[in-house]
Amino acid sequence: MFNAIKVENLSKAYQLGQIGTGTVSRDLERWFARIRGKEDPFLKIGETNAQNSKSTSDIVWSLRDINFEIEQGKAVGVIGRNGAGKSTLLKILSKITAPTTGKISGQGRIASLLEVGTGFHPELSGRENIFLNGAILGMRKKEITRKLDEIVDFAGIERYLDTPVKRYSSGMYVRLAFAVAAHLESEILIVDEVLAVGDAEFQKKCLGKMGEVSKGEGRTVLFVSHNMSMINQLCSSSIYLKNGMLELYSSTKKAIDSYLAESTATAHKNLEIVFNENESDENVQLNVFKMEAHFENSSDFLSSKDVNVQFGFKIFEKVLGLRIGFEIVSPSTDLCVFRTFHDDDCEEMLAFEPGEYILSAQIPKDLLNIGEYFIYPTIGIHNIKWLSFKTHQLHLNIINIGGVNNLYSDERPGVLAPKINWNINHGKI
Structure with a gap:
């Protein structure tokens, strides 16, 4: 087996900032070093791509000293936080941008799907773009024609095939772009987070196709996603990037465990988020979002006790239909466990007068299974807008202690483990 x-x-x-070193003499020094094959004298060593820290240099290393090999026919995931260098890596592998140092090698043609509409000409129709993409990959017209029906059927856009793609929705763009990339004759398929635009049914269809491409056709797949369940389902091994450096290249389970451990460590352990004024709008200012701890200075919560959640907010002008709530997400699957709002049991929209308010809710005991979760605040005004706070998260770790609080005698799968009431009687139904 050779390396793809x-x-x-x-x-x-x-x-960062304006391009150039600042002086003509330094620009000439950089140019002279380049033509002699020497390293750029103004690239400072040790500047990593940490977005939340300041630097003394205007040079940032999006990637630094990356080494790995991928065998033909393997499906490999690429995971990491936003800004870790995932997309930069894929752009270099797709030959969209050149590396500053180092080299890449491999065998086979590459079909990449990095952004919505990658490789499409907006003025051309869907049909014409299929032939254009095939030609770029070096395929003959007869080869593309043979694949055309299969591509159109997979994308499900037959009615709009001869419409200019500039009139497509983002979802239609992705459906056609993925169908083209997956069906045309390329040995390596590179897919970025773009599939998140598609609906759940199409994502499942794409995942099945990528598995078929890798295992059935022996083609290499490189897949970037924040959806850990997708990565786990498709990829046997994964690359974990952190601040532009290769943190781990191992089995998918080890890579995901390492990534989630890092994500958990950086979550809000103080169980309270205080919001800035610039995060409000003309109607409402969310001041505080917090959970009441079961243990001092800990994000561990007993499964046998309710978890109290509180909002502190201010209303500037009278507002009708305000909805305040939260959603709980399982980081291991990236799936929403549930979302709830304060007016779920109200038949009519509620009106809030100007003033300051405290809103409380309880996550019932014996509902969430043992494990880690993220909880996000969500605010909306009915049929008007949503205020998303996905960048703000509290860490919720559901535990049992010493068997005393165990609800069940065995380990239960899934994210929920509710206590269900059962009755048993003699007789027939």
């Missing part, structure tokens, strides 16, 4: 992709000492540096 080999990456050696790969680094990519970007200059």
